[in-house]
Amino acid sequence: MSAIIILLITSISVAALFLVAFIWSVKSGQYDDEISPPMRMLLDDTTNKSSHT
Amino acid sequence: MAFSTNTKTALRCFHCGDTCINTKIIVAEKNFCCEGCKMVYEILNQTGMCSYYDLNNTPGAAQKHTFRPDKFSFLDDAAIAQSIISFKDEHQIHVTFYLPQMHCSSCLWLIENLHKLEPAVVSSHVNFERKEAAIIFNYQYCSLRKVAELLTRIGYEPCISYSDMGKQKPRINGSKIYRLGVAGFCFANIMLLSFPEYLGIDSKEKSLMMLFRYVNVLLSLPVFFYSAGEFYKSAWQAIKQKFVNIDAPIVLAIWVTFFRSLYEIFTSTGGGYLDSMSGIVFFMLAGRVLQEKKKKKLSFERDYTSYFPVAVTKVNESDLTTVALPDIQLGDTLKIYDQELIPADAILTRGNALIDYSFVTGESVPVTKEMGEIIYAGGKQLGGTIELLVIKEVAQGYLTSLWNKDAFKDDPINDRSFVHAISYWFTWAVFIIAFLAGLYWYFANSAIMWNAVTAVLIVACPCALLLSNTFTNASVLRIFSNNKFYLKNASVIEKLAAADTLVFDKTGTLTTRAYQTVVYEGKPLTSAIKQKIGTLASQSSHPLSSAIENWAGVLPGNPVIAFEQIPGSGIEGMVEDDLITLGSSLFVRGKNDINMNIGAAVYVAVEGVYLGYFKLKNQYRASIPDMLKRLTARFKLLVISGDNDNERSYLRQLLGPSADLYFNQQPADKLTVIEAIQKMGSKTVMLGDGLNDAGALKQAHVGIAITDDTNNFTPASDAILDASKLALLEQFIQLAKANKVIVVTAFIISIIYNLIGLSFAVQGLLSPMIAAILMPISSISILLISFGFTNLIAKRLSL
Known part of the structure; x- marks a missing residue:
């Protein structure tokens, strides 16, 4: 039974981690522009690594 | 490289891909069409950034316009x-x-x-x-x-x-997506933890079962207090306006489910329906998010301020200063350069004004203005520099006053969808059933009375209606936008379905703005002369010149010397030893034409001998005449044009005797016409393209802005339609009509599920197991029905 409780805690915290990741990805604007990232990754020597605003 | 061989045959500009008329602009064995393109190449070449040209062939935009050094x-x-x-x-x-x-x-x-x-x-x-x-x-x-x-x-x-100016960029409101994410997280976990109970957990493990139930309660709190907040807000706003919308019974169902579940869990009488509650909140939020998803680049709310520049040059006694638009005062003298927009109604005091009103009227042929004439805001100066005396402030100009009319306030009652009416009656029916079931059990077995009443309220929540509505809307919107028809929001679908009157603007909507039909009248032209005329015309960016260039063709190379452009009059130049003059009658023949009624015309003379004139007409868009003929059977049609009535007989023949045709209409007249037919009870759809239609577009039940390029500015409207898809208008309206049928069908099917559920509920037999199976099945079948039917109908309409 204690094994189930540990599993329960683990599963919910893993799921919560993904929830946080999802909220962060929306907040950081990853869905604002769905066209340029696929282009950007095909461009060579895009040295522009500064933070996205 | 591949394109260096191409340049030998077609001679295209290395930067922008246009045909090089002047073959002498060459750098590093690369041809350019103009100095502007060459300069961009040189800048990039100096800094070693030429991979710009490796990624795509001819990636640039033509740089034929030179920029004034102090423009910024x-x-x-x-x-x-x-x-x-x-x-x-x-x-x-x-x-x-x-x-x-x-x-x-x-x-x-x-x-x-x-x-x-x-x-x-x-x-x-x-x-x-x-x-x-x-x-x-x-x-x-x-x-x-x-x-x-x-x-x-x-x-x-x-x-x-x-x-x-001074406006923060609107950020996309992500709150609905956060709510959706939280609801999805809680829903999935609650469902997982509810399974053991449905599958019959061993009674020996009672403590484990209680643990699962309490964890479920914890997980349901964010759904109840945060995710469902979307519905609380909207229901409360409607109630404040003394209106019960569909969200009100949904809130009631959520609350009843939540509190009954809490009661069951804390009294250890059952597991509750928390999985159903969080599931339905999740699905309903998903529907809303999908329905509101739209193209970010489109703006439906543009007003005149998006067209106007930030600042213009003001002429003082001794110098020039820049003045921000709100600071322009009466009596100021403004200097307007080539390609600049006139920001306020003003009188021309110096220079040759050639004003392009295509922004305002949709008419692409520029107008010449004389000294002392009034120039209305919104026109664009072509050619030289002019000076203007401001006679009205920016906010009070003719164009801006059109925008600020009070009539345009949205009427919330008209915006109410039919789903609210259905949900209203549905809710009453549910209340009555709940009351009767309660009454019955009060006498039969009062112990399970509350059980039966709450079960009815839970099962019969109109969430199926909301689901079918939002998902069908989302699906229709997606099909529309695949066909380059973009709606402002889902309520436009219903208004479009109700339409019985279609109102068209002519220039720019039924006809194209560019590629005008050219008809030559006069002495016959040899093909050599014809090409020479085309070559001369290609030197000018005036829309009439480009039309003649397309009609006549261009000589290879660029054999034009001594080219001269006189703004507002015409162009002149030597093409292979022939002096050719193109332009207004006054410019070419030295006198005005007596026959003024021929519309846009360009006169031509070779070696000073007058040959004839080109008559230019806007061309009807492809397949538009066919579409209009089909529409006459189903709709009342009107054409409201700002132009003269040259086309009256042609349109009459196309639209039949029942159509109303209005010509020479000012922007305010267009609005009045729409108002008048609305007073007779018609539901109107207005299709227009220019700012002169802006008032009519806002006044109509549905205003559709037609544009050749969705990146262009369009006037404020309910929908934006790409001009190439205008011929699909009838199909769009049919799909909008089908939308309502699909919503109702999906709803009826879900009612069947509800009836099955209700039959258990009124007997007091609704086990959490059945509720837990019914809820997702009914939700998913609604999704399938709405997506399947909309796609099927769209396919039939070949959308």
Whole structure:
């Protein structure tokens, strides 16, 4: 039974981690522009690594 | 490289891909169509940025317009600059520019590598969907003006409009998506933890079962208090307006489910229905999010401020200053340069005015204005520099007053969808059933009375209706936008379905703006002369010249010498030893034509001998005549045109005797016509393209802005339609009509599920197991029905 409780805690915290990741990805604007990232990754020597605003 | 061989045959510009008329602009064995394109290449070549040209062939935009060196001098004005930048500290300025020329991965690469061209640029980040670049630069080494000028030099002129001033960029409201994420997380976990109970957990493990139940309660709290907040808000807003919308019974069902579940769990009488509750909240939120998803680059709310520049040049007694638009006062003298917009109604005091009113009227042929004439705001000056005396402030101009009419306030009652009416009656029916079931059990077995009443309220929540409505709407909107028809929001679908009257603007809507039909009348032209005329016409960017160029063809090479353009009059030049003159009657023949009723005409003379004239007409868009003929059977049709009635007989023949045709209509007249037919109870759809239609577009039940390029500015409207898809209008309306049928069908099917559930509920037999199975099955079948049917009908309509 204690094994189930540990599993329960683990599963919910893993799921919560993904929830946080999802909220962060929306907040950081990853869905604002769905066209340029696929282009950007095909461009060579895009040295522009500064933070996205 | 592949395209260096291409240039030998077709001689295309290495930068923009246009045909090179002048073959002498060559750098490093590469041909360019104009000095502007060559200059961009040289800038990029010097800094070793030529991979711009490797990523895509001819990635640039034509640079035929030269830019006035002090065009961006207004950015040196601290107050104006402050209103445009988004952030400033001791070192850096953050600014976002709208760059309409951006169109390919080369553009993206170049703009994100701006720091190689200008070391003061710290970073530049492109948002391709919005065509914006967020630029951070160090302002101790570089000014805002210099950044704007740099972008202009490499071919990406920032478009800075009056509406950018002092306004924070609207951020997309992500709160619904957060609510959806939280609801999804809680729903999945609650469902997982409810399974053991459904599958019959061993009674020996009672403590484990209780643990699962309590964890479920904890997980349901965020759904109840946070995710479902969306429905509380909307229900409360409607109730404040003394209206019960569909969200009110849904809130009731959520509350009843939640509190009954809490009661069951804490009294250890059952497991509750928390999985159903969080599931339905999740699905309903998903429907709303899908329905509200739209193209970010489109704007349905543009007003005149998006068209106007931020600042113009003001002429003082001794010098020139830049003045921000709101600071323009009566009696100011403004200097308007080539390609600039006139911001306020004014009188022409100096220079040759050739005003392009295509923004305002949809008419592409520029108008010549004499000294002392009034020029209305919204026109664009072509050719030389002019000076104007302001007679009305910006906010009171003719164009702006059209916009600020009070009639345009949205009427919330008209916006109410039929689903609210259905849900209203549905809710009453549910209340009555709940009451009767309660009454019955009160006498039969009062112990399970509350059980039965709450079960009825839970099962019969109109969430199926909301689900079918939002998912069908989302699906219809998606099909529309695949066909380049973009709606402002889902309520437009229903208004479109109700339409019985279609009102068209003529120029720019039924006809194209460009590619005019050219008819020549006069002495016969040899094909050699014809081509020479075309070659001369190709030197000018005037729309009539381009039409003649397309009609006549161009000689290879560029054999034009002594080319001269006289703004407002015409052009002249030597083409292979022939002096050719093109232009107005006064310019070519030295007198005005007596027959003034021929519309737009260009007169031609060779070696000073008058030959004849070209009559230019706007061409009807392909397949439009067919579409109009089909529509006459189903709708009342009107054409409201700002033009003269040259086309009356043709349109009459096309639209039949029942159609109403109005010509010579001012923008305000168009609005009045729409108002008049609305008073007779018609539901009108207005289709127009120019600012002159803006009033009518807002007044009509559905205003559809027609545009040749969805990146262009369009007047405020309910929908934006790409001109190439205008012929599909009838199909769009049919799909909009089908939308209602599909929603109702899906709802009826879900009612069948509800009836099965209800039959258990009124007997007091609804086990959590059955509720837990019914809920997802009914939700998923609604999704399948709405997506399947909309796609099926769209396919039949060949959308």
